[in-house]
Amino acid sequence: MAQSKDVTDTKLVLEPYQIIIRPIVTEKGVKVSSENNTYTFEVHKLASKTDIKEAIETLYDVKVVSVNTQNFSGKKRRTRKGVGVTRSWKKAMVKLDDEHRLDLY
Numbered sequence: 001m002a003q004s005k006d007v008t009d010t011k012l013v014l015e016p017y018q019i020i021i022r023p024i025v026t027e028k029g030v031k032v033s034s035e036n037n038t039y040t041f042e043v044h045k046l047a048s049k050t051d052i053k054e055a056i057e058t059l060y061d062v063k064v065v066s067v068n069t070q071n072f073s074g075k076k077r078r079t080r081k082g083v084g085v086t087r088s089w090k091k092a093m094v095k096l097d098d099e100h101r102l103d104l105y
Contacts, residue, residue, distance in 0.1 A: 012046055016055035019047045023104045038095045039102055045090045052092045062100035068093045
């Protein structure tokens with residue numbers, strides 16, 4: 001008799017370099033980082049706030065105070081052949097301790 005595996009028992013384990021996809025460099029992001037010591041990253045859609053915090057602390061060797069996330073759904077775009085959809089993505093704003101800084105820009 002085969003045992004059925006419960007779906008809730010399996011959890012995807014992501015490595016820190018898989019969680020953080022890229023830093024987001026915009027005018028608004030640079031201003032916020034200089035004023036509030038908050039940096040913006042594009043992250044994996046399945047990553048939680050604690051996963052993001054641990055990944056930033058591991059990769060950049062800094063102390064994270066808080067993490068805020070936003071989910072962005074894909075937008076419809078018209079093409080020659082019809083309507084397409086851009087991909088969905090997740091953004092994380094990471095506030096660092098006052099003693100730590102990142103040189104991303």
